[in-house]
Amino acid sequence: MDVNTPLRELPGVGEARAKGLEKLGLRVAGDLVGYFPRSYEDRRQVYAIAEAPVGELCCVRVMAAEEPRRMRIRRGLDVTRLKVVDGTSAMLVTFFNQGYVRQALHRGEEYILYGRVELMGIHRQMTNPQFEGAERPWACGRIMPVYPLTAGITNHLLAGLVERALRELPPPAETLPDSLLARHRLAPAAECWRSIHFPADEAALDAARRRFAFEELFYLSLGLALLRERRSRGRGPGFGETDLEGFYQLLPFTLTGAQRRALETAAADLALPRPMNRLVQGDVGSGKTAVAAGCAWLAVRSGWQCAMMAPTEILAEQHAKTLSAMLAPAGIEVGLLTGSMKVSEKRKVLAALESGALPFVVGTHALLSQGVAFHRLGLVITDEQHRFGVEQRAALAAKAGGEEDFSPNVLVMSATPIPRTLALIIYGDLDVSVIDELPPGRMPVKTVLVGESKRQRMYGFVRDQVKEGRQVYIVCPAVEENPDGAWDLKAVTEYARVLGEQVFPDLHVGLVHGRMKAKEKEAAMAAFTAGETHILVSTTVIEVGVDVPNASLIIIENADRYGLSQLHQLRGRVGRGKHQSWCVLVSDNRSPDTRARLKVLTQTNDGFKIAEEDLKLRGPGDFFGERQHGLPALRVADLETDTRVLKEAQEAAAELLAADPELTELEHRPLLEKVRRLFEEDPDRFN
Ligand code: ADP
Ligand code: MG
Numbered sequence: 008m009d010v011n012t013p014l015r016e017l018p019g020v021g022e023a024r025a026k027g028l029e030k031l032g033l034r035v036a037g038d039l040v041g042y043f044p045r046s047y048e049d050r051r052q053v054y055a056i057a058e059a060p061v062g063e064l065c066c067v068r069v070m071a072a073e074e075p076r077r078m079r080i081r082r083g084l085d086v087t088r089l090k091v092v093d094g095t096s097a098m099l100v101t102f103f104n105q106g107y108v109r110q111a112l113h114r115g116e117e118y119i120l121y122g123r124v125e126l127m128g129i130h131r132q133m134t135n136p137q138f139e140g141a142e143r144p145w146a147c148g149r150i151m152p153v154y155p156l157t158a159g160i161t162n163h164l165l166a167g168l169v170e171r172a173l174r175e176l177p178p179p180a181e182t183l184p185d186s187l188l189a190r191h192r193l194a195p196a197a198e199c200w201r202s203i204h205f206p207a208d209e210a211a212l213d214a215a216r217r218r219f220a221f222e223e224l225f226y227l228s229l230g231l232a233l234l235r236e237r238r239s240r241g242r243g244p245g246f247g248e249t250d251l252e253g254f255y256q257l258l259p260f261t262l263t264g265a266q267r268r269a270l271e272t273a274a275a276d277l278a279l280p281r282p283m284n285r286l287v288q289g290d291v292g293s294g295k296t297a298v299a300a301g302c303a304w305l306a307v308r309s310g311w312q313c314a315m316m317a318p319t320e321i322l323a324e325q326h327a328k329t330l331s332a333m334l335a336p337a338g339i340e341v342g343l344l345t346g347s348m349k350v351s352e353k354r355k356v357l358a359a360l361e362s363g364a365l366p367f368v369v370g371t372h373a374l375l376s377q378g379v380a381f382h383r384l385g386l387v388i389t390d391e392q393h394r395f396g397v398e399q400r401a402a403l404a405a406k407a408g409g410e411e412d413f414s415p416n417v418l419v420m421s422a423t424p425i426p427r428t429l430a431l432i433i434y435g436d437l438d439v440s441v442i443d444e445l446p447p448g449r450m451p452v453k454t455v456l457v458g459e460s461k462r463q464r465m466y467g468f469v470r471d472q473v474k475e476g477r478q479v480y481i482v483c484p485a486v487e488e489n490p491d492g493a494w495d496l497k498a499v500t501e502y503a504r505v506l507g508e509q510v511f512p513d514l515h516v517g518l519v520h521g522r523m524k525a526k527e528k529e530a531a532m533a534a535f536t537a538g539e540t541h542i543l544v545s546t547t548v549i550e551v552g553v554d555v556p557n558a559s560l561i562i563i564e565n566a567d568r569y570g571l572s573q574l575h576q577l578r579g580r581v582g583r584g585k586h587q588s589w590c591v592l593v594s595d596n597r598s599p600d601t602r603a604r605l606k607v608l609t610q611t612n613d614g615f616k617i618a619e620e621d622l623k624l625r626g627p628g629d630f631f632g633e634r635q636h637g638l639p640a641l642r643v644a645d646l647e648t649d650t651r652v653l654k655e656a657q658e659a660a661a662e663l664l665a666a667d668p669e670l671t672e673l674e675h676r677p678l679l680e681k682v683r684r685l686f687e688e689d690p691d692r693f694n
Pocket of ligand 1: 289296
């Protein structure tokens with residue numbers, strides 16, 4: 008075989024399995040070595056029956072004491088059983104629905120079994136072990152890789168193919184300069200390729216993992232640093248207006264110190280002739296909108312247009328309303344653009360943007376569509392960034408058009424407090440401001456966890472809050488998330504009806520969910536904002552950004568179904584005004600893990616702490632639900648545990664660029680090539 012040999016041509020593969028392998032991204036022999044194991048099984052120790060640790064996966068060397076026999080237990084269940092022995096003891100082995108073992112195992116032959124030894128009284132037994140001849144074992148007696156699989160592809164097949172590729176193909180070329188290898192005491196590639204699949208021992212595996220983790224993080228850091236470099240050298244609008252006094256006069260409140268710092272840092276960036284790329288990160292309710300508004304004000308006063316992109320229509324509409332009210336006294340008009348607007352309305356907005364008559368537009372990703380063109384786009388704001396990928400941010404910025412090295416200023420606002428390690432990677436190409444202070448007079452939201460038995464008391468509490476003039480959110484799992492008759496899930500529509508007709512017939516109960524028509528959604532939100540609706544039953548569409556300061560209670564049904572960060576976002580819908588606010592998490596889930604997870608929320612209001620817990624509990628892969636940050640996937644590096652390696656890799660990248668900012672030196676050219684490929688690789692790597 009050579010690197011280009013199609014896998015279908017290899018013995019034991021064939022057409023059907025080749026299709027399965029292709030699903031895993033494996034087409035030719037050269038792909039195999041780069042397919043990394045998900046985990047490993049330590050099969051080095053081979054035990055005698057009596058010595059095998061009970062309940063743990065292990066290898067046991069045995070002799071078949073009889074031919075395997077078929078037992079009939081019930082229709083459709085094929086059971087094969089045989090007794091195996093070694094010098095000192097015996098054990099019963101059972102296979103379910105694996106009739107072929109009756110041909111594969113023979114009395115008097117020796118085998119190594121891999122599985123769990125269980126105790127039945129004083130007898131040992133094993134069920135469905137893997138097995139191979141004891142003469143020349145392949146999978147036992149060493150550390151075996153465990154690969155991510157798909158239907159029709161066994162780990163055995165894949166491990167066999169990879170081993171063959173390692174044996175017959177030249178190892179992939181070294182991709183790190185010698186100086187880096189020496190400096191960071193990294194093992195050379197050739198050795199690591201073998202060890203990452205078939206490590207001789209833990210030390211070899213650690214060395215290989217560390218090397219590949221370093222390599223991934225190094226190239227990622229290098230790519231992000233180059234992006235940042237390149238952008239900072241490009242031309243930006245350079246806003247002429249720098250004085251914020253006029254803006255401060257428009258605000259109904261005084262900015263907090265943290266808001267002011269973030270805004271003034273941004274204002275300084277905006278005045279420079281190179282584009283700003285800044286992330287403003289602040290916990291829910293910290294007042295990020297005001298910072299964005301200040302930047303927009305500077306843009307418009309300087310004769311540039313501003314576009315602000317929000318992840319949901321509800322949020323876009325809300326922003327358009329607040330910003331419009333705030334900026335109108337200064338004569339700044341704010342338009343709205345969402346996918347569900349009437350064509351005629353849209354057309355008006357589009358024309359005004361193109362002619363430059365409309366200086367400021369707020370919208371959803373509808374802003375990215377083809378027909379949207381600007382007269383002079385100078386500032387792009389994305390709210391709740393974790394919902395957008397790197398490219399979407401870039402796509403909107405690209406609407407500024409013009410000369411090649413020109414980019415508009417970019418301001419990104421994120422409410423997801425991202426643990427520092429992750430932020431370094433995800434926002435590696437942005438400068439960061441943190442708003443670490445809440446507006447004055449805010450009382451921390453009190454959070455309680457209750458079970459079904461408290462439901463009536465909880466409804467009593469809802470009534471009390473409404474009597475005091477407050478409003479209430481009740482959040483249920485989304486309409487579409489009501490599979491196979493799970494009748495205890497409060498399907499949101501039905502729940503709203505029952506609440507309105509039976510529990511609170513004297514109150515106004517509203518409803519909003521993602522499947523509603525835009526107009527209905529808008530009307531429902533408007534009624535709640537105006538205080539006409541006392542109780543708003545909703546799905547998580549209110550998760551991001553929705554701001555109704557009079558709401559003082561949020562009840563989250565089936566709270567165990569959400570991640571901690573998401574619950575924290577939802578909780579952020581209350582505690583926005585001067586009233587004591589409450590969050591009630593409803594869950595009857597008794598699992599100790601789930602309860603421990605939910606308890607975190609009752610103990611802290613600190614978004615960063617919660618995000619860190621969430622990261623610990625769910626792992627970074629899951630942290631964003633899907634990979635929405637738009638960066639190449641990490642295959643080996645683990646952002647949670649590889650923080651030391653991350654730091655080293657980032658320093659190495661920074662040093663390299665300090666010495667050779669464009670990577671033009673001959674020995675650095677391959678690095679540049681590799682970064683290019685990494686960041687340009689097929690699109691699904693980017694989302
Ligand atoms: P977030 O950071 O979650 O986007 P918002 O910008 O929606 O927060 O602000 C939350 C609420 O706090 C809004 O009602 C806003 O008017 C109010 N607010 C923002 N800044 C201040 C401030 N400095 N003083 C008082 N209220 C403020
Ligand atoms: Mg917000």
